[in-house]
Amino acid sequence: MVATLRDVARAAGVSPATASRALSAPELVAPARRALVEKAAQDLGYRPNLAARGLTTGRTGNLCLVVPDLGNPFFAGVAKGVQRRARELGHAVFVADSDEDARLEADLVERLSAQADGTLVCSPRMSDERLAELTADRHVVLVNRRLPGRPSVVVDNTDGMRQAVRHLHALGHRRIGYAGGPEGSWSDARRRDGLKVAAHGLHRLEVVDLGHFAPTVVGGTAAGDLVAAASITAVIAHNDLVALGITERLRVRGRSVPADVSVIGYDDTVGTLGHPALTTVAIRLARLGSVAVDLLLDGRASTGRAAATGADEDDISLPVELVVRGTTGPAPTPPTDGVSR
Amino acid sequence: MVATLRDVARAAGVSPATASRALSAPELVAPARRALVEKAAQDLGYRPNLAARGLTTGRTGNLCLVVPDLGNPFFAGVAKGVQRRARELGHAVFVADSDEDARLEADLVERLSAQADGTLVCSPRMSDERLAELTADRHVVLVNRRLPGRPSVVVDNTDGMRQAVRHLHALGHRRIGYAGGPEGSWSDARRRDGLKVAAHGLHRLEVVDLGHFAPTVVGGTAAGDLVAAASITAVIAHNDLVALGITERLRVRGRSVPADVSVIGYDDTVGTLGHPALTTVAIRLARLGSVAVDLLLDGRASTGRAAATGADEDDISLPVELVVRGTTGPAPTPPTDGVSR
DNA sequence: CGGTACCTGGCAACCGCTTGCCTTGGCTAG
DNA sequence: CTAGCCAAGGCAAGCGGTTGCCAGGTACCG
The missing domain is CATH 3.40.50.2300 (Response regulator)
Incomplete structure (x- = not known):
């Protein structure tokens, strides 16, 4: 049987009340007795019953x-x-x-x-x-x-998107896609908004909304096909798993990342897993x-x-922080006409 | 304030004891009263205090x-x-x-x-x-x-290794490596043993023990170099993360998976993530x-x-089950001499 | 030297619920 | 008609702590 407070009190020769105080409000008990109680508790391997304590104090510790x-x-x-x-x-x-x-x-x-x-x-x-x-x-x-x-x-989803957009803009991208998370996701709505604000307001980029996807690799696979079909040079994904799925799907479809399309994830949950390693907005x-x-x-x-x-x-x-790894690079120069710049 | 059992009892016009029984041992209470208590509990939104219950019953429900x-x-x-x-x-x-x-x-x-x-x-x-x-x-x-x-x-680690070994053997591999988990890991010891039993006893394969690695992608990266240096055509990793690290490192080092080296993971925790998708011993x-x-x-x-x-x-x-995906293939034919069979 | 304030520590109630035991009352059986 | 039995429900004692309140002792003050 496990030792109770009364056992400790008995062993220390004090009342349960004193034992209780000695252990949880030591300043209320004279040092001599306190030591006695502490020793008894130690010897008996006493551990307070949290449920019982919670009953009186109202706090469970959980x-x-x-x-x-x-x-x-x-x-x-x-x-x-x-x-x-x-x-x-x-x-x-x-x-x-x-x-x-x-x-x-x-x-x-x-x-x-x-x-x-x-x-x-x-x-x-x-x-x-x-x-x-x-x-x-x-x-x-x-x-x-x-x-x-x-x-x-x-x-700070807004700032995260701002960082991502600035990065893509600096790399020369002008039309980017967004592969969103599930319909109704609060953070997805924030990210989508943040992206639009940063892209339109800040850098005059065009944003193509690719829609909603399951926040998984499989969701990303579906998104990948839409990315391939859209005339965009970069895509930001709702999270890293989606980004991974997109990257993989693009590879299968014969598009090179980042040479043809740049991909940015969100959350930094997959580290350097995947190839190339994912550029992402890191969250602690x-x-x-x-x-x-x-x-x-x-x-x-x-x-x-x-x-x-x-x-x-x-x-x-x-705060969040953009971590640039291998899935983002300079926008491909359009092969459409001979007019350079 | 949240409703207590006494509140319910009062509302139903019975004693707390009866209320208690009506709710947790209905057969002890006459249907009429039971209904009364149930209604009262319902109306008051009564939820038993699990801590208090645990105090008397000795079971916490946790x-x-x-x-x-x-x-x-x-x-x-x-x-x-x-x-x-x-x-x-x-x-x-x-x-x-x-x-x-x-x-x-x-x-x-x-x-x-x-x-x-x-x-x-x-x-x-x-x-x-x-x-x-x-x-x-x-x-x-x-x-x-x-x-x-x-x-x-x-x-069943033994059977898992048996399946993996049989698979590799069928593909023509004769010398395989094992990239182990952390020193002291119980399951790693079982897997290592299982591998040896299966390889030696069953199919007369040679096993090269590559040592212990952290059970992470980073651990696998280190293992990858040892794989590249050893004259083996296949490697089984302690878990999927290590296998992923190995695959990636081999790719960086210019070795093709599975053309040059086959890789098998364990646990099936990464699904089809990674490229090629990992062959692995799946655990539910x-x-x-x-x-x-x-x-x-x-x-x-x-x-x-x-x-x-x-x-x-x-x-x-x-039971476990080998899931064959893309990281295993036929053993490369040795380029050493011209003697075919 | 008496009074008072303060410090210690014990008593006992209580937190919310369960349960052994006992009382009550309605029935059945002899 | 009475004894006996059983079902139903109440009383009260906890489960293991905490804490308000009070008593006793001590130290200090006047």
Whole structure:
């Protein structure tokens, strides 16, 4: 049988109350007794029962993280960051994978958040309304998504696209494609907008919207054919997996990357895997997770607070960085006519 | 404030005891009252406090999964399977990532297992002794590792290697390399053994042991150079990431895959990513996870039971399947002399 | 030297739920 | 008609901690 606080108290010759205080509020107990209790606890291998403690204190010491797909390196990276930071702060993490099912996601949040001090939600596709309702009276931080009145941590998609566009522009590209993520994805909408702003406003590039694709290599394969058919010299993909699929498909179709078409990914989840290695907008995924944990536990992210004050200091945006590798190069010189420049 | 059982009882006009029974042991309560309680619970949006319930029942409804690296698709896959099965069975899952640190791993098991009904441990590198000690009086199932007296779920590494070897043999390869995983990895030792048994015993192939490598693409890059230097026509890697690294490095070094060298991976974690697509020994990762959950919750996997009976029905081995894709082909005909056959 | 303030530590209630035991009352059987 | 039985539901005791409140002791002050 595992040692309880009463056992420790008995062994130390004090009351349970004193034992409790000695361990969790040491300054309230005289050093001599405190030492006695500590020794007893040590000897008995005492570990407080977190469930019992949670019952009285109202805090469980647990967090909960809901993601659509742990197999997606994006979310795996976030989960790692969450996990690590939570551990440093003495919290355990419930992780729930919804298999991309928004209904299940909501269900998981409802079930698990009750057992945790706070919940981190990655839910790219849930409707704003449902998400707002779901997070109304819960202690929640949104990850990679923004919603008025809810604390959140996102990445600077606008700047990411700006960097990507500037890079392509410098390489001489003038017509570029965008292979988007799933319909309804919040971050995809932000990326698409960011791209258009940067392309039109900044550099007067033309953008061809190729449509929506599954955020996977297979999705990218489909996109690849559209890229091949469009008269563009570069394409930016919703994420790295799509970019990988596009690159591969173009190769199969006899187009060279980057000689014929440049490809840029997003997230930097695949590193140098693939050939040529992917140029991509890098996100520090683990940091995304750890910052979210901090925000969640800071107490600043209390229910409805941001809504009440109108302040948005609870909305954090993380910087991104373009990493140039092998899939981008100078735009091909058009073979159409003899007019140079 | 959230509704408690007393609230429900009051609303239904019964005692808390009756309310409790109506909800968790309906057959003990007369239908009329039961309906009353159910309605009240419904109206109040009652959700039992799992921590409190756990305090009395001793069961928390939580599981715990400890893995060395969530970013590794192998463990992400297992985690998905665990998560899904646990959810079906009404359990929540604590996931802990140890960042490949065996000491931290042990610590996590100790801390988290107390809050859970059972623990799933993926710990490829911990020493047998430490692992045995750690799992001595805990309800634990080992995943992808076997230890006498402890329930476990593994994959049939021997058969996997047998299939790989048979494939290579049929293609005419006679000298093959093995690019191993990290020193001390349990599954790597099994795979290495399996390979040797299959190669020597079955087909009289020669095996060149290339050594130990980090189970990552980068590890594979290093291995690639050794492959290039060894006079072998095929190589089997510890896992897919290593295989990917090898393939890429060989390409850089001017060797063609599979024309010059055939490459086989293990785990099937990268799918058709990479070019050519990787031939690999496929594992059903999610199934590995879900079977482990079943074993854990079956009650069969009780502490020390297998040790007592000597039975090994608590040690499950899952089948694997060679998936032939593009990185394996006929052995090159030696250009050394003119003697054909 | 008496009074007071302060520091320590114990008592006991309580967090929300489960469950052993007992009471009550309606039936059946002898 | 009464004894016996069973079903239904309430009482209360926890599960393992925490914490408000109070008592006793000590030190310090006047």
